[in-house]
Amino acid sequence: MTDVVLQDPRPLLAVLVSFVAAALIVASHRSPNVREGWTLVASLAKFGIVASMLPAVLDGQTFEYSLGAFLPGIGTPIEFVLRADALGMLFAFLASGLWIVTSFYSIGYMRGLDEANQTRYFAAFAVSLSTTMGIAFAGNLVTIFVFYELLSIATYPLVAHDETAEARSAGRKYLAYTMFGGGVLVLAGTVLVYLLAGTVAFTPGGIAELANADPGLAMLAFFLLAVGFGVKAGIMPLHQWLPEAMVAPTPVSGLLHAVAVVKSGAFGVSRVVLDVFGPELVFDLSLPFGFTAGLVLSTIGAVTLTAASLIALRKDHLKRRLAYSTISQLSYIILGLGLFGWYGLVGALLHIPAHAFMKLTLFFCAGNVHVETHTDYISQMAGIGKRMPLTMGAFTVASLGMAGMPLLAGFVSKYYMLIGGVRMGMNFTPVAYYLAGALLLSGVLNVAYFWPVIYTAFFEAEDAHDAKPLVDFPLGGESRSIVAATDGGREGDGGDESVDDPDDLDDVIDDAGAGDADAGDDEAATEAPADSATDADDIPDADLDDLPTDEEGVVRPDFAASERDFSEPAERVDTGDYAVDQRPSDADVPFGPGRGDAPEESPSDAAEVDSASETERDHDDKSGDDHDADHAAGAHDDGHHGGPPAGGWEHVAGLDALRGRESTWFTLGPILTVMSLAVLLGVIPHEMGFLELIELIVDTRLPEGVVRP
Numbered sequence: 001m002t003d004v005v006l007q008d009p010r011p012l013l014a015v016l017v018s019f020v021a022a023a024l025i026v027a028s029h030r031s032p033n034v035r036e037g038w039t040l041v042a043s044l045a046k047f048g049i050v051a052s053m054l055p056a057v058l059d060g061q062t063f064e065y066s067l068g069a070f071l072p073g074i075g076t077p078i079e080f081v082l083r084a085d086a087l088g089m090l091f092a093f094l095a096s097g098l099w100i101v102t103s104f105y106s107i108g109y110m111r112g113l114d115e116a117n118q119t120r121y122f123a124a125f126a127v128s129l130s131t132t133m134g135i136a137f138a139g140n141l142v143t144i145f146v147f148y149e150l151l152s153i154a155t156y157p158l159v160a161h162d163e164t165a166e167a168r169s170a171g172r173k174y175l176a177y178t179m180f181g182g183g184v185l186v187l188a189g190t191v192l193v194y195l196l197a198g199t200v201a202f203t204p205g206g207i208a209e210l211a212n213a214d215p216g217l218a219m220l221a222f223f224l225l226a227v228g229f230g231v232k233a234g235i236m237p238l239h240q241w242l243p244e245a246m247v248a249p250t251p252v253s254g255l256l257h258a259v260a261v262v263k264s265g266a267f268g269v270s271r272v273v274l275d276v277f278g279p280e281l282v283f284d285l286s287l288p289f290g291f292t293a294g295l296v297l298s299t300i301g302a303v304t305l306t307a308a309s310l311i312a313l314r315k316d317h318l319k320r321r322l323a324y325s326t327i328s329q330l331s332y333i334i335l336g337l338g339l340f341g342w343y344g345l346v347g348a349l350l351h352i353p354a355h356a357f358m359k360l361t362l363f364f365c366a367g368n369v370h371v372e373t374h375t376d377y378i379s380q381m382a383g384i385g386k387r388m389p390l391t392m393g394a395f396t397v398a399s400l401g402m403a404g405m406p407l408l409a410g411f412v413s414k415y416y417m418l419i420g421g422v423r424m425g426m427n428f429t430p431v432a433y434y435l436a437g438a439l440l441l442s443g444v445l446n447v448a449y450f451w452p453v454i455y456t457a458f459f460e461a462e463d464a465h466d467a468k469p470l471v472d473f474p475l476g477g478e479s480r481s482i483v484a485a486t487d488g489g490r491e492g493d494g495g496d497e498s499v500d501d502p503d504d505l506d507d508v509i510d511d512a513g514a515g516d517a518d519a520g521d522d523e524a525a526t527e528a529p530a531d532s533a534t535d536a537d538d539i540p541d542a543d544l545d546d547l548p549t550d551e552e553g554v555v556r557p558d559f560a561a562s563e564r565d566f567s568e569p570a571e572r573v574d575t576g577d578y579a580v581d582q583r584p585s586d587a588d589v590p591f592g593p594g595r596g597d598a599p600e601e602s603p604s605d606a607a608e609v610d611s612a613s614e615t616e617r618d619h620d621d622k623s624g625d626d627h628d629a630d631h632a633a634g635a636h637d638d639g640h641h642g643g644p645p646a647g648g649w650e651h652v653a654g655l656d657a658l659r660g661r662e663s664t665w666f667t668l669g670p671i672l673t674v675m676s677l678a679v680l681l682g683v684i685p686h687e688m689g690f691l692e693l694i695e696l697i698v699d700t701r702l703p704e705g706v707v708r709p
Contacts, residue, residue, distance in 0.1 A: 006056070008063040011082035011137040014049045014092065015130050018042050022126040029119040036107050039122050043103045046129065047096040050089070057089045058692060064139065071142065076199045080146075081139035083202070086697045087274065087349075090690070091267045092136035094353050095259055098360060099129050101670045102255040105364055108666025109251055112371040120157055121249070127154040132260040135267065141190040141200040141225075141276065144268065148186060148232075152179040155261055158252040159245050170244040177241040178261075182231030186268070189224030193276065196221060202271060205701045206278020218277070219285050222293050225272045232265025234327040235334060236304040243323040250367025253319060258326060258359035263352060266333040270349065273297075273337045274701045283340040283428075295431055298338030302438035305331035309445035316377050318366045321449060322359070328442060329355045329402065335435060336417045340428060342698055342708050344420025347413050349694040350685065354401070354409035357678035361398035364671045365391050372663050373642070373649075378453050380643035385458040387649035390657045390668060392457045394675040399450035401678050404443045409681035412691075414439060462644040 021042030028035040053063050063084040069077035084092070106125070110118050131154050134147030152175060160171030194200050196217055197209035210218055227235070234242045242262070246253055273282055273294075285293040305328040312324035329351070336348025368391045369375055375384065385392040401408030404415075421436030652662050662668065677688075685691040699708055 004061045006061055006063050007065065008053075009065050010049055010053055011063055011084045011133075012065045012067075014046055014084075014096070014137065015082065015133045017046045017049065018126040018130040018133075022123040022130075025123045025126060026119060032118065035119060035122060036103075039103045039106075039126065040100070042126060043096070043100045043129075046133070047100055050092045050096045050133075053084050054089060054093060054689065054693075057084060057086055058689075058696065060696070066139075076201070078140065078142050078194075078200060080143055081201075082134070082137040082143070083139035084137050085202075085204075086693055086700070087270065088136045088138075090349065090352065090693050090697065091263065092133055093689075093693075094356055095129065095132050095136065095255075095263070098255060098259055098356060098674070101673055102251050102360075105254070105367075105667055105670040106249075106251040108664045109249065109367055109371060112664065112667070115161075115249070117161065117163075121161060124154060124157040125252075125255075128158065128256060128260060130154075132264060135264045138202075138271075140202055141186075141193060144271065145183070145186050145190055148229075148264065148268065149179055149183050151261065151264060152183065155252075155256055158256060159248045161249055161252070162247060164247075167247045170241075170247045173244050174241045177238060178232050181238065182228045182265070185224050185228030185231070187228075189221050189228055192217065192221040192224065202275035204275060205703075206274075206281050207276060210277055211281050215285060218281075219287070219293060222272065222277055222282065222285065223296075225276065226269055226297060229265050229268030229272065230300075230334065233262055233269065233330045233334060234265070234304075234308075235300055235331065236307055236327070239304070239308070239327050242327055243320055246317075246319045246323045250319070250363055250370065253322075254360050254363035254367070257323070258363055259356045262326060262330055263356065266330055266352060269297075269334060269337060274345075274697070279340055279345065279701060280703050282338070291431070294338040294340055295429065296338070298335045298432075298435050301331040301333075301335030301338065302435050304328070305335065305442045306438055306445070309442055309449065312449040313445070315449075316379050318369070318376055318378055318381075318453070319363070321378070321453075322362055322366060325362075325402065325446070325449070326359060328446075329359065332414065332417065332439070332442075335438070336420065339417065339420040339424050339432065339435070341420050341424050342702060343416050343423060345698045345702070346691075346694055347416025347418075347420055349697060350416060350691060351410075351413035353690045354413045354678070354681055357409055357674050357681060358398045358401045361394055361671060361675045361678060362402070364667065364674065365395040365398070368663050368667045368671060371667065375642045377642065378456060381453070381456050382460040383457070383462045383644065383649050386651045388657075388662050389652060389654055390662055391671060392454075394671050395457075396454050397675050398678060399446075399454060401682065403446035403450060407679070407682050409678045409685075412682055412685050414443065462648045 021038050024038045025035050028038060056063070064081060065083075066079050066081040069079050071078035106122070109115075110121065115121070128151060131147045131151040135144055135151065138144035138147060156171050156175055159174050160167045190200055193207070193210070196213040197207045199207060199209070201207070210221075227238070231238045242257065245257060248257070273279060277285075277293075279294075282294040282297070283292050287293070287296060291299075308324045308328035308331070312321050312328065315321040315324060332351050332355075333348045336344050336351065339345070339348070366376075369381070369384065369388060372388065373384065375381055397408070401410040404410045418436055418439050421432045421439065424432035425436065656662070657668075660668075681688055681690065695708070
């Protein structure tokens with residue numbers, strides 16, 4: 001196998017083509033057909049440029065283009081260099097190919113919802129793909145850092161596309177985490193690597209000088225870089241930006257949050273492990289209690305994938321469940337990169353395209369359901385399989401792949417990682433057996449949070465739907481505050497007497513304790529006379545002079561216990577986040593609109609409750625998906641706002657669905673295409689080129705003693 005470096009401008013052209021397209025898209029803002037034509041032409045051109053380099057890269061050649069040294073230093077001058085090697089081609093080939101599919105889907109999705117600011121959307125999308133190509137082809141840490149930060153800036157307009165308060169908040173959080181959080185860590189790690197090694201150039205197998213550097217500083221540099229890139233990969237506890245970013249349009253959630261953005265984080269960690277430190281040094285960097293840097297990295301991945309799967313069980317909003325699924329699945333890549341051995345690394349890298357195909361299918365299906373039925377909540381999808389058989393059928397196939405079922409892409413990558421964990425446990429450290437166990441547990445949890453969606457869609461009817469999810473309770477803790485003294489308490493919590501003087505607190509407590517200890521809060525509130533309610537003027541404010549003090553003047557608030565029997569469950573709070581809050585047909589809850597056992601109330605009170613509930617639901621819809629209900633309803637004639645319409649779902653037969661009755665082929669075509677790629681990668685992974693490319697990557701980066709078994 002030769003190792004030839006070819007000076008060629010194609011890596012630069014792959015970056016620039018969508019930059020040029022973005023300018024043409026903006027210039028064509030008055031003609032939507034021309035604007036979207038530029039998008040399709042640019043996506044095809046980018047993929048063609050990348051694909052033209054693939055045969056030579058598989059033969060061991062590398063394409064390089066340098067813009068010259070732009071940073072002098074104490075060692076080798078730092079160049080702004082683009083290099084298309086095997087690892088970069090894996091990411092670039094995947095992202096550029098899926099941009100074609102997503103461009104068609106975006107046209108159907110944005111037109112189907114009659115979205116505003118479509119020109120800005122397509123232009124920002126094109127720029128984002130340019131920065132993604134820059135990350136893929138970056139030749140050193142400084143170059144990848146520049147494009148890493150540019151990607152955060154380019155994708156901010158996409159995350160905040162709706163321009164609602166929730167969208168802007170999600171965009172700010174996205175920038176705070178990825179640009180000002182992860183980016184700063186990457187920069188610090190880059191500087192430290194340069195000080196230790198005198199170079200930041202990516203070297204297959206790792207930079208040799210780092211092996212002779214101070215182990216403590218090398219360890220610090222490794223974790224600065226790994227955590228910095230891991231922020232975009234959604235590792236816990238730095239994952240909060242990803243669920244919030246689901247407010248973006250579904251094509252953004254699909255490509256940028258299943259391929260480009262989050263995969264850029266996983267790809268950055270891959271570069272650090274394989275081309276900066278090298279797998280051998282990552283395994284040799286020791287920590288106390290026998291842990292190595294690689295094992296710590298894998299443990300972070302194992303904890304993240306398990307915790308994110310548990311959280312996904314509780315999410316009723318489909319895109320938010322998929323968001324936590326993404327956090328879990330990306331952690332497979334992080335876990336595999338920490339497994340020292342051929343199988344673990346092959347499985348980690350193969351999960352990059354496997355997850356991309358499956359998760360893109362799932363997001364596309366969620367978006368298609370939203371466009372056609374305005375339905376975003378799993379608890380409202382009973383029987384929707386008969387309305388959208390092809391969409392939900394593709395969702396089922398992708399879900400099975402995510403759970404690791406055979407003959408699908410997820411099975412192959414997880415199988416390699418499982419074998420890698422077992423072999424590492426046999427040959428190096430027993431801790432790896434626990435990592436293999438985490439892989440198996442996560443597969444079970446994948447089934448647990450995807451099966452309810454499939455079952456609800458295909459095996460339940462609209463009029464006989466049990467909406468309770470697998471987990472419908474808070475995992476411990478009170479759902480309301482039990483601190484009574486400083487906030488004036490709550491109605492019925494012993495707050496039926498006002499306290500004007502701190503010296504009278506004991507009398508109030510005695511009076512409260514004189515009642516029936518077994519009486520509940522609701523009974524106490526009912527029996528209390530109307531004129532005994534606490535006035536606003538009687539509630540202590542933040543002024544220390546108004547708070548009870550002891551003889552020495554020290555503030556000592558008296559937390560008076562309420563008459564509530566705390567052995568009984570706390571009063572349920574309707575947060576709107578659980579399925580039983582959306583369709584509580586199986587729960588006895590006396591609150592919220594539409595409850596049959598709701599207490600009687602005056603017309604004015606009912607109007608206020610309905611208004612407040614509608615406002616809360618609007619807030620939920622905007623924060624959980626990409627469009628508010630009013631706008632979505634305006635794009636359709638039936639005025640339907642989610643869930644089955646009156647009379648139930650329309651039944652669409654398979655042949656009618658193929659004729660376009662289910663949805664437009666601009667959205668349905670990409671769904672079936674990406675689903676087919678997920679199946680092909682599971683059946684013939686080597687013939688698709690990805691496995692062959694990954695084997696080349698791993699073979700050139702492991703020491704001779706642990707090359708392919």
